Amino acid sequence: MSPSERAAGGARSHTEREARGARIYTERAARIEALVTELTAEIDAGLGDGAIAGLAPDTARRLVATAARAYSVAAEEGAQPPTGTDMTPTDAVVLATAALRAHDLNPFDLALWFSRSTS
Numbered sequence: 001m002s003p004s005e006r007a008a009g010g011a012r013s014h015t016e017r018e019a020r021g022a023r024i025y026t027e028r029a030a031r032i033e034a035l036v037t038e039l040t041a042e043i044d045a046g047l048g049d050g051a052i053a054g055l056a057p058d059t060a061r062r063l064v065a066t067a068a069r070a071y072s073v074a075a076e077e078g079a080q081p082p083t084g085t086d087m088t089p090t091d092a093v094v095l096a097t098a099a100l101r102a103h104d105l106n107p108f109d110l111a112l113w114f115s116r117s118t119s
Helices: 003-049 057-076 089-102 107-116
Strands: none
Touching: 057 089, 089 107
16 A cells, blocks of 8 residues: 555545544534423423422523533524523523622623623
8 A cells, every 4th residue: 555545544534533523513413402492392381381380499500501501602603692582681680690699790790791792
């Protein structure tokens, strides 16, 4: 096998690894999107019938923390912020206030980040 053939084989192997990684990435993203769609429907139904009141506070905390981490990454990639149809102004303020308090931040700290934010 010539050096160019070895190089081509190595490149193919690298390309195959990249393709496999992209496929796994795409499959995982599709799975997450499906889970979010299902979870959204369940939460909306729970809000409608009052069942959401039985949700353990720690479960809600974990859900918010996970969503915040996912959104932080998405925002860096150019995702649009939630709109008025995604959450009410009350929901937004309750969430923002809880996050600020949890990290011992104040409105001044928020103003600094707000002025830097692109989303």
